[in-house]
Structure formats: C-alpha cells, structure tokens
Amino acid sequence: MARYAMAIDTKRCVGCTDCVVACQTENNVPVGYCRDWIVEETTGTYPELHMEIRSERCNHCEDAPCVRSCPTSASHYADGGIVLVDHDECIGCKACITSCPYDARFVHPEGYVDKCTFCIHRVKEGKDPACVSVCPTHAMIFGDLEDENSEISEALKTRKHKTLIPEAGTVPHVYYLL
Amino acid sequence: MKEIEITSGRMNPGIDPVLHAWGWEIPVYLFIGGLVAGILFFSALFFLRGKTEQYPTTVKRAPLLTPIFLAIGLFALFLDLTHKLYFWRLYTTIRLESPMSWGAWTLLIIFPLSVIWSATWFKEIFPEWNWKWSFLNRLDDWFTAYRKVLAWSLIFLSIILGMYTGILLSAFNARPFWNTSILGPLFLVSGLSTGAAAIMLMSKNKAERQIMSKIDISLIGIEIFLIIHLFMGFLASIEVHVQAAELFLGGPYTAVFWTFVFTLGLVVPLIAELLEWRGYHIPVKVPAFLVLIGGLVLRFIVVDAGQTSRWLYKFMQ
Numbered sequence: 491m492a493r494y495a496m497a498i499d500t501k502r503c504v505g506c507t508d509c510v511v512a513c514q515t516e517n518n519v520p521v522g523y524c525r526d527w528i529v530e531e532t533t534g535t536y537p538e539l540h541m542e543i544r545s546e547r548c549n550h551c552e553d554a555p556c557v558r559s560c561p562t563s564a565s566h567y568a569d570g571g572i573v574l575v576d577h578d579e580c581i582g583c584k585a586c587i588t589s590c591p592y593d594a595r596f597v598h599p600e601g602y603v604d605k606c607t608f609c610i611h612r613v614k615e616g617k618d619p620a621c622v623s624v625c626p627t628h629a630m631i632f633g634d635l636e637d638e639n640s641e642i643s644e645a646l647k648t649r650k651h652k653t654l655i656p657e658a659g660t661v662p663h664v665y666y667l668l
Numbered sequence: 669m670k671e672i673e674i675t676s677g678r679m680n681p682g683i684d685p686v687l688h689a690w691g692w693e694i695p696v697y698l699f700i701g702g703l704v705a706g707i708l709f710f711s712a713l714f715f716l717r718g719k720t721e722q723y724p725t726t727v728k729r730a731p732l733l734t735p736i737f738l739a740i741g742l743f744a745l746f747l748d749l750t751h752k753l754y755f756w757r758l759y760t761t762i763r764l765e766s767p768m769s770w771g772a773w774t775l776l777i778i779f780p781l782s783v784i785w786s787a788t789w790f791k792e793i794f795p796e797w798n799w800k801w802s803f804l805n806r807l808d809d810w811f812t813a814y815r816k817v818l819a820w821s822l823i824f825l826s827i828i829l830g831m832y833t834g835i836l837l838s839a840f841n842a843r844p845f846w847n848t849s850i851l852g853p854l855f856l857v858s859g860l861s862t863g864a865a866a867i868m869l870m871s872k873n874k875a876e877r878q879i880m881s882k883i884d885i886s887l888i889g890i891e892i893f894l895i896i897h898l899f900m901g902f903l904a905s906i907e908v909h910v911q912a913a914e915l916f917l918g919g920p921y922t923a924v925f926w927t928f929v930f931t932l933g934l935v936v937p938l939i940a941e942l943l944e945w946r947g948y949h950i951p952v953k954v955p956a957f958l959v960l961i962g963g964l965v966l967r968f969i970v971v972d973a974g975q976t977s978r979w980l981y982k983f984m985q
Contacts, residue, residue: 507676528676535669543675555842561769562757579757582750584682584689585768591842591979593687596680601751655979657906658841 492570493635494608495663496622497645498545502629505530505543509621509630513547516609516620520599525606526621542666545621545630548573548594548606549654549662556586556595564603570634571663572610577602591658608632635663672981687843687975693748695967698833699862700741702855702963704734705830706863708782710880712819712826723879725871728789733866734782742775767836774832778825785822788812830856837974845912846974850898857894858963861887865937865959868952877952881941884959888938895930912977921973929969933962 505528513519513526526547534540550573556565557573564579565586575586575595580602587595587603598604609619613632617623622630633642645651645667653662682688711731714720720727749755759776763769788811790797799805811818834855837846864884871877902913915921937955944950 505675510676523680524676524678527674527678530673530675532671532673533669555840558765559768559839561761561763561766561772562754563761563763564757578754580751581754581757582752583748583768584750585766585840587683587689588687588975589840589842593680593683593978593981596683597689597750603750658979 491636493663494550494570494572494613495633495635495642495665496547496608496619497631497642497651497665497667499629499631499645499649499667500542500544501667502627503528503543503545504627504629506626508624508626509545512620512624513606513609516612517607519604523596523598523604525594525604542668544666546592546594546654547621547664548590548608549592549660549664550606550608552661552663553659555589555591555660559585559589561585568610570608570613572608572613573605574607574610575603575605591655591660592662674981687978689975690748690971692968693744695964695971697741697744697748698836698855698967698971699964700737700744701833702830702859702967703862703866703960704737704741704778704782705826705833705856706860707731707734707866708778708785708822708863709826709830709860710863710867710883711785712822715815715819716823723871723873723876725873725876726867726880728793730867730870731782731789732786732793735779735786738775738779738782742779767832767839771829771832771836774825774828778822778829781818781822781825784811785818788815788818827856830859833859837970840974842979843974843977844908844979845902845915845977846970847909848898848901850894850901851970854891854894854898855967857887857890858966861891862960862963865956865963868956869960878945881944881952881955884955885938885941885945888934888941888959892930892934892938895934908977908979911982912973915973915977920976921969924965925969928965929962932958933965934959937962 507528510524510526510528519525526545529544529546531542532539550571552571554573557567561583562579562581564576566574568574582597582601595603595605612619618632622632631642631645633640635643637643646665650668651665652668653665678684707730711727714723715727746755758772762773788808799808831852834852838848838851841847861884864880868877868880899913902909916925937958940950940955
C-alpha cells in the first residue's frame with residue numbers, strides 16, 4: 491500500500507502562484523474558487539525578519555475529521571490514503587467543511603463538496619499532481635512515504651520539516667521543509 | 669511580530685473570510701429538535717408515572733404539535749443541503765463515527781413514533797373523532813395497547829435527540845468553541861427546558877403549570893451551572909479554547925449572549941418562576957416565553973460563534 495504525501499520546500503518556494511493556476515486549469519475549478527493557495531508568513535522584528543512562503547491545500551490527513559464526520563461515506567480514503575469526495579454520495583450537509591481545521595473544502599457551485607484530490611487521476615497515470623509538475627523552482631515533491639527510496643522519503647529523512655497545526659490531531663500529510 | 673497573508677487570494681464562498689457553512693437553518697432545526705425532545709420526554713414520563721388524567725396537556729395535547737414541529741425542522745435541514753436530490757444517501761449507510769448519521773437515523777424513527785404517539789391520543793382529545801378506515805381504527809387500538817412500549821422508546825429516543833443536537837457540534841475539533849463535551853448535556857437540558865416552557869404555555873390547568881414550572885426551575889439551574897462550567901473549561905484549556913471563550917468575554921458575542929441568553933433567557937425566568945412559587949402573581953406566559961426565545965437565541969449564537977472560532981488564518985476575521 492502506498493502512502494502518498496507532499497513536501498513543499500519553503501526555502502525554494504517564491505510564491506509565484508503557478509501551482510494555484512495549474513490546479514484551477516487542470517481540475518476545472520470554478521472561477522472564484524481555489525483548491526490550493528499561497529501563504530506568506532513573516533515573523534520577527536525589523537531588521538531581523540524571517541519570511542516563510544507556503545503552498546497550502548488539503549492535508550490528506552491520516553485521521554481525517556472530514557471522513558469521520560461525513561454521514562454518507564462520500565468523504566473517504568482512496569488508494570494511497572488520498573482523501574476524496576464521491577460527488578454522487580455527497581448531500582451537501584457541510585459537516586466536512588466545518589470539521590476541517592485547514593478550511594480546505596468548499597461547496598462546488600453544482601452542490602457537492604470539493605477540494606484537492608492530489609490529482610489522483612494524474613497520479614494513477616504515474617504523473618505528478620498538476621501543482622507539483624508546474625513548479626518553476628522545483629519546490630514541491632510528491633511521492634510515496636512507504637517507499638524508502640522515494641524523493642519525498644529522502645527529503646523528509648535529510649531535511650528539517652513540519653506540518654501545519656499537528657495539535658489538531660489529524661496527522662496531516664503535507665510537509666513543509668524548513 | 670507575526671504577520672500572515674494569503675497572497676494568492678482565497679475567497680471560497682462560504683469559507684472565507686470567516687466560515688459560514690451553516691446559516692439560519694441549522695440553529696432553527698437544533699432548537700426544534702430540543703423542543704420536540706423535551707415535549708416527548710415529559711409526555712412519555714408523565715404517562716409512565718400514571719399522571720395522564722392529572723396532567724392532560726403534558727401527556728396528550730402537547731405531543732400533537734411534535735410531528736408538525738419535526739416536519740418544520742426536517743424541512744429546514746433539507747433547505748440547508750446544497751446537493752438536495754441526494755439526501756436519501758443518508759439512509760444508505762450507517763456511520764457510527766458521524767453524529768449526523770445517527771441523528772438522521774434517530775429522526776427516521778422518532779418522527780413516525782411521534783405521529784403514532786399523537787394519534788393514539790386523538791380519540792381522547794376529540795371524543796367525536798373516527799379514523800375513516802377500519803384498519804386505521806384497528807391500528808389505533810393496537811398501538812394504544814402498546815403505549816407503554818411506545819413511551820419507553822420515546823424516553824430513550826428523545827434523550828438521544830436532545831443530546832445529539834449538541835454532540836453534532838461538539839464533535840468538530842476544528843471549531844474550538846464547539847469542541848467541548850459540555851455542549852451535549854447543555855443542549856439536552858436546554859431542550860427539556862424549552863419543552864417544559866411550551867407545555868406551560870399550552871396548559872390551562874394550574875397544578876400542571878406549577879409542576880412544569882418547578883421542573884423548569886431545576887433545569888434552568890442546571891443550565892446556568894453548565895454554562896459556567898463551559899467557560900471555566902475553556903479558560904483552563906489551550907490557547908484556541910481561551911480565544912473561543914474570549915468571544916463571549918469581551919468579544920463580539922458578549923452583549924448578545926449575556927443579555928438575551930443568560931439574563932433574559934435564564935436568570936429572569938428563573939427569578940419569575942421562583943417568585944411565582946412563593947405566591948407572587950406572575951403570568952406563566954412571561955417566563956415560558958423568555959425560556960423559548962432564550963433557547964432559540966442560544967442555538968443561533970452557538971452555531972455562529974463556533975464558525976468564527978478556528979485554528980488557522982485568524983488574521984482573516
């Protein structure tokens with residue numbers, strides 16, 4: 491069994507938003523919506539400032555509260571631990587939206603709940619997700635954590651990294667290399 | 669200094685800048701769910717204690733409203749769904765981890781049960797009543813013979829219904845203000861209290877109003893205790909919980925909560941009911957009405973405040 495994850499190198503990311511546009515194009519995300527977004531975090535006092543740029547999205551959590559709260563099993567774990575929404579099972583109750591500490595989900599204009607899929611349709615063909623494939627600085631790595639020799643496993647072994655609000659207890663699988 | 673900015677822009681409707689997934693439909697439903705749970709609970713309880721003739725409004729008349737109320741509540745829930753035609757998917761799975769799932773199944777049982785329970789009292793309330801078809805009359809007789817079973821099921825299911833309206837929210841750890849186990853018991857007690865208030869409004873029997881008023885006094889007392897506990901728990905907890913409590917202790921919900929829910933919805937009716945007990949003449953409608961409004965406002969505030977409390981992106985508020 492694979493365990494897909496993503497690592498974003500905050501030392502390389504320049505916040506160009508190419509990943510955001512690539513996702514919107516690849517996945518036909520309706521205008522005015524986004525499945526991923528760029529966050530710039532500045533800490534410190536001038537002149538000692540530190541800036542971290544992150545490309546954020548659904549964390550495809552291992553203990554996903556959206557899957558737990560879904561009353562119809564529309565939100566489910568697919569191959570490789572990717573969290574998906576089955577459109578034909580979703581009733582639009584929005585329990586998953588309120589359960590997500592990352593606010594990664596939204597109601598698609600067609601009524602069902604939508605979010606990042608790790609581009610599972612591309613992953614199945616052996617390709618990287620759209621956002622990863624277009625990143626001009628190669629700041630994003632997608633891969634299988636179960637495979638010890640994968641690029642992502644290597645990166646997490648050799649680099650300092652963090653996840654977002656691990657204290658929310660969801661075991662997120664989007665890592666940020668520091 | 670710590671400054672966070674979403675530079676790519678993120679304005680997903682209903683999510684940003686502040687989560688607004690649930691509007692008026694959910695608090696209205698939660699209020700109705702609690703109210704119906706309260707009415708059915710007292711009806712079944714007093715029936716089992718053999719007080720049917722002593723307290724006829726509680727046992728026989730008040731339940732007649734519950735199928736109508738539940739239908740309104742369920743319609744509100746339906747309106748909230750964004751993928752409405754797929755609502756039946758709720759009933760193709762049972763997901764024990766999802767309070768919404770077992771809430772949906774509870775409603776599927778308690779709704780017909782409330783119809784049957786009310787129907788068995790029809791002939792006693794309206795002596796001229798006759799179910800046109802003979803099989804309905806036979807069915808009525810059959811259910812009337814099993815009232816005890818019905819009553820016990822109603823007690824059990826009404827507690828689940830009242831409790832689940834709170835647990836539904838408290839299960840979301842992404843929303844710190846909801847994420848407290850006090851919410852289940854608080855909504856249950858508040859639901860029973862609004863049920864008692866509704867019966868007080870309907871009853872023309874003084875002794876019946878007095879017993880409901882006495883029950884309501886203790887329920888309001890428990891509610892005040894639970895609300896104080898809720899804030900004590902938050903203030904003793906982690907940062908996001910402290911911030912959630914601060915929404916009500918100086919934050920945007922301070923005035924509306926402490927005025928309409930705590931003072932007008934709990935303290936004033938409590939004092940009014942206590943004074944009436946001591947012999948002062950206070951129209952029963954006043955505390956009963958205040959309790960009902962307070963219960964409704966409580967649900968609106970809790971649903972709204974929960975959606976503004978969060979872990980990430982606090983800068984967007």
